[in-house]
Amino acid sequence: MVDEREPGNGGANGPGLRERKKQRMYEAVSDAAIALFLEKGFEKVPVAEVAAAAEISKPTLFRYFPTKEDLVLHRFADHVDEAARVITARPAKRAPLDALQRNFLDGLERHDPVTGLCDNVHVLAFHRLLYGTPSLVARLYGYQERSEQALGEALAEAQGDGILAARLAAGQIIAVQRILALENWRRIDAGESTEAVWPDAVVAANRAFGQLRSGLARYA
Structure with a gap:
């Protein structure tokens, strides 16, 4: 039929x-x-x-x-709501910050380009294009704002919080992930290998999420 x-x-x-x-x-x-x-x-x-x-x-x-900028940033489209999806799909007993930390650490382990810890020549060339073009960097913030909004909505639903409190938390979380990824990329772009950067990247991620727990106890 x-x-x-x-x-x-x-x-x-x-x-x-x-x-x-x-x-x-x-x-x-x-x-x-x-x-x-x-x-x-x-x-x-x-x-x-x-x-x-x-x-x-x-x-x-x-x-x-x-x-024109969207032609480049299309590659980020699938990641706009990634953090929100992690919250939605996490086991019921796992805290939101635990789920997000685990997801980021897993990304480091598989050298996911989103974590910045990737030395593939094509990925490096793409990141140089992105971070070396002011209009693309400016446009990237729009994608990050959408990530914050999606994550804020997921946190609000998961915890029963007001949307403003959840959006404030989401903004801090997305900022932490962005800074961690940017630092990893800068070291890789400077010539360090992923194997050399990986241990420091894991330590930095764990420390950063620890700081988030101190300030965002509600989600820890």
Whole structure:
């Protein structure tokens, strides 16, 4: 029997055909843009050149990516609500800060680029592009604000707190993770190996989450 559900609805088995095609388009256009930006520099590549490389029209490109910066920061899209998802999916008896700390330490162990502890040449080149372009850094803060909002909502629901108190806690948590990742990346970018940085990164993460527990006892 033919499944007559709308392809874009996905159903119980995950995303439908329409959503998968849309996701592939996002990735293909973003990859083409980043390759050009790495080769020539972000400011020197017009959007029209990206559209031509991706074999789509400029209006079509802007339907997928409202700004030029979004072509790069699309790679962060899946991580915007990561902290919130960790809170939602944690075991009932695990404190929110414990779950977030465990998630960050696991990321360090597998050298997840989000933790900054990754010496893959392509990841390093991407981070140099990102942190070396002021407009991308500015746009990145918008993604981090959305992460704070999502985490704040998850904390409020998990603890039954008011949204303001939860957002204040979320802001501190996201800031800690950002600073830890940035420090790891700076050391890797300076030439240190992941093996050399990893022990210090673990110590720094444990210390940082310990400080969070002191100030955010409600979530510890």
